[in-house]
Amino acid sequence: MEELEQARKIIDEVDGEMAKLFCRRMEAAKKIAAYKGARGLPIFDPTREGAVLAKSGERVADEEMRAYYTLFQKEVMAVSRAYQRKLLSGERVAYAGTVGAFAHLAVRRLFPEAEAVAYPDFFAAWRAVEEGDCELAVLPIENSFQGEVGTVTDLMFSGSLFLNAVTEMPVTQVLLAKKGTSLSGIRRVISHPQALGQCAAYISSHGFLTEEYANTALAAKYVAECDDPTVGAIASAEAAEIFGLSVLESNIHTKATNATRFAVFSRSAHKPSTNECGVRSVFLFTVPNRAGALASAIDIIGAHGFNLRTLRSRPMKDLFWQYYFYAEAEGNLSTEAGREMLAELGGVCDRLKIVGVYKRGDENA
Structure with a gap:
């Protein structure tokens, strides 16, 4: 009996120490949540958690104990994620359109605990973050068929x-159309220009007239509210x-494989650690x-080990026939090579x- 009580006393003492360490760990998790929230980073980072679990296993010499300690560590990280989600549940994330828009679906996928806030267009959603009305904005930057979303690039x-x-x-x-409407009854379709472009072949084959609308979901809303059964909308099934x-x-x-890349924008910059793999930089x-100026810039990017994946030109709005360039490269600007390249x-x-x-792994989060 004395041996049992002694063992229980040890457990009580260890539990007391663990409670202090748990609180200390959760305070660190709170800081991590604040950092991620301000930059729109996902709470779950599989690469980081995998590294933590590998390191944790190395701390336990006993093989049988190691397996149980790994399970324990997984539970601790799950609790940490739950705490971070609770802390970030009050975040406001701006998007363009309304409920049912593809951007709204992207917000729900990336930030299920946050409040999705609709704005009439890309500019309004962007300004909402700049002015502090929202913490983040989720906006489309490129479609696999139609290419870049120029308005967002300009922003x-x-x-x-x-x-x-x-x-x-x-x-x-x-x-989409009003209930009771047949395909043969449609004469005109409305949607966002990107969606109309993605469906150009289908529209042409049916001889539909087209009309541009600010957003796919708003187009669906218009069709639902208008009295013209000959008008259809191109949007999501959710709409x-x-x-x-x-x-x-x-x-x-x-295109059968149609996809859109959505970016998360915030007022604070994220700088991945210099040893992280799969990092891309946008500048x-x-x-x-003058002759050779662009070629010189491209040569510098490659000379420092950055693989240029995207290079696009955009007209500068305030100068006739002058252009700026959007570049996306494999490589981390936070590294020494990145700093040297920028210089x-x-x-x-x-x-x-x-x-x-x-x-890069965040693209399919």
Whole structure:
């Protein structure tokens, strides 16, 4: 009996020490939540948790004990994630459109605990973060068929927010109409220009007239509220459920694998550690209007080990026939190589702006 009591006393003492360490750990988790929340980073980081579990196992010499300690560590991290989700549940995330828009679906996927706040367009959602009405904005930056979303690229060039994460979402475009309407009765379809472009072949084959609308879900809302049964909307299947419309046909986009990349923007920049793998950097620049200026900038990027995956030009709104360049490269600007590259680019570029650095694995989070 005395041996049992002694063992229980040891457990009580250890539990007391563990309670203090638990509180200390959760205070650190609170700081991590604040950092991630300010930059729109996902709570769950599988790479980091895998490294923690591997390191934890090394601390326990007994093989049988090691397996149980790994289970214990997994539970601790699950509790930490739950605590971080609770802390971030009051976050406001801006998007363009309304409930049922693809951007709304992206917000729900990335930040299920946050409050999704709708704005009429990209500019309004961007400004909501700049002015502090929302902590984050989730905006589309590129479609696999239609290419870049130019308005958002221009906001990156002129605005003050940072890109901290990117997620890729499959996009299924469907034709919606009032209940009781047949496909043969449709004469005109409305949607966002990107959606109309993605479905151009289908629209042409049916001879539909088209009309651009600010957002796919708002187009669906208009069809639901208007009195014209000959008008259809191209939007998501979720929009059909929300606004009480019928799905006349699904998968009407031209390219079978249709996807859109959504970026998370915030007022604070995220700097991944210099030893993280799969990091991409986004930056914008202008070069003098002389022969070889752009080639010099590209050579500098490659010379420092950065693999340039995307390079696009955009017209500068305030200068006729002048352009800036959007660049996305594999590599981390926070490393010594990145800092050296930026310093050298500064010597050949008229303007150089870092938009953000994100981890490649976040694209499919």
